[in-house]
Amino acid sequence: MARAGAEGTGFVEVDGRRLEYRMVGPAPGDGPVIVLLHEGLGCVALWRDFPERLAAATGMGVFAYSRAGYGQSDSRPLPWPLDYMTREAREVVPGVLNAVGAEQVVLMGHSDGATIAAIHAGQVRDARVRGVILMAPHFFTEPVGLAAIAEAKRAYDAGGLRQRMAKYHRDPDNAFRGWNDAWLAEGFREWNVAAAIDGIGVPVLAIQGEGDEYGTLAQIEEIEARANVPVERLILPDCGHAPQFDQPGAVLAAVGDFLSRRVAR
Template identity: 35%
Template sequence: MTDAPPEEIATTDHRIAVQGGGLFARRWLPAGAGAGAPTILLFHDSLGSTALWRGFPEALARAAMLPVVSYDRLGFGGSDPARAPLGQDFVAAEARIAVPALLDRLGIGDFVAFGHSVGGAMAIESAAAFPKRCRAVISESAQAFVEDRTLAGVRAARTQFADPDQAARIARHHGDRTRWILDAWIETWLAPERSGWSLDATLARVRCPVLAIHGDRDEFGSDAHPRRIAAGVAGQSRLLLIAACGHVPHRDRPDLVVAAVVDFLREAGL
């Protein structure tokens, strides 16, 4: 008995015009994906981009047999530079501004929102904003409120990235916008006015199934975050705590994450 050949994946790149500039987006489309299948929309973390997902989107598309789309937020990766600092409403603003443009320009009907770190909060905001089109949410290492552990991790990163050699690691992916990206992450989270932020009100408006993934060694948040996410949504939820895993499960335990997501989506009928 021979192994089946790997599923063919077509990859295409796109430019999406939004308020403030243009976004870079990439789509992975399995040859066997059914017509009308929901698209998995990926939301990257505070220092991320499509390139930094590495091989995960293709692996997810292949295993789930669903289209996957990743995009770079304004100011990140291949998207246009941002013209202003992030506002404190930047998480909710992503669902109001970027997501409608992506869905429209890429012809996406129903979707699954998958977000890493702050992208997980953006995925949840998108589910609340599009209750009839968002079929499921996967939050990975998402923050649901401002925790002392999160702020301590951000302060440690501020010290780390004061070293030019460490900042150069980010510059390899973001070029001359590196300083803006670091400030957008660090200064926004450490601002006094952020102390009362939480996803509680948004979670109460989420009706679709939710999978909350978290590593037990996540340096940017305790397991209080996925527990709050899973308990706070109106729809069905599942919690996955990964042992001996830090803030980036899709990099540290990619096979486990892909398998968990595929099982979750199958149970949700997708």
């Protein structure tokens, strides 16, 4: 296994599974590290050049990893439990942060990854976490999001989406079915993890596109209503579910400003 703190790519083992990672920018010993948590169909490779741009914009190291079932990481048995995001936040993220080896981290998540970041910050006593950046988070289901996920299933079953995912995921069926089957399960309609927000004890930056097809601004409003810490929000026009790609300049500027004011180095 490669040492996770070294710049480059490799694998770390957490809970008996190999997870791929990528580290760019300053080493963990040089200050806080931003830990990227990907979306429901993401992985290390699908962050594209965002980790490099984020490191350049903030002067901080950036660590991204692929959760089990994604990218080149080990698969996980199907079906995934309906609380898979809570389990990741509570059981896996601590081991990943141990592998990073940083004394200070900022959790930056997108979509499912944002939810995982918020749950970890709110439910796990972890003094290493100094800030949370949430892009297009989900705390409860909404009809618009479930409709978009159902449409993704149709695209996958038709073959086009599976073919695209196979370029980035060693086991695309594991990645897609695990995520999609959980979200479309009848019992998931009542899923709600908003109570995790109550326990967050570090500053929060919440980012969402006005055209997000997977969720409404009710998700951001829930953070503002429940949080007992400073919450800054960035709502972006001409932006869908992926602010880091639709409006990268605005996201990088906001993140850099937030970290310079809210996270001590």
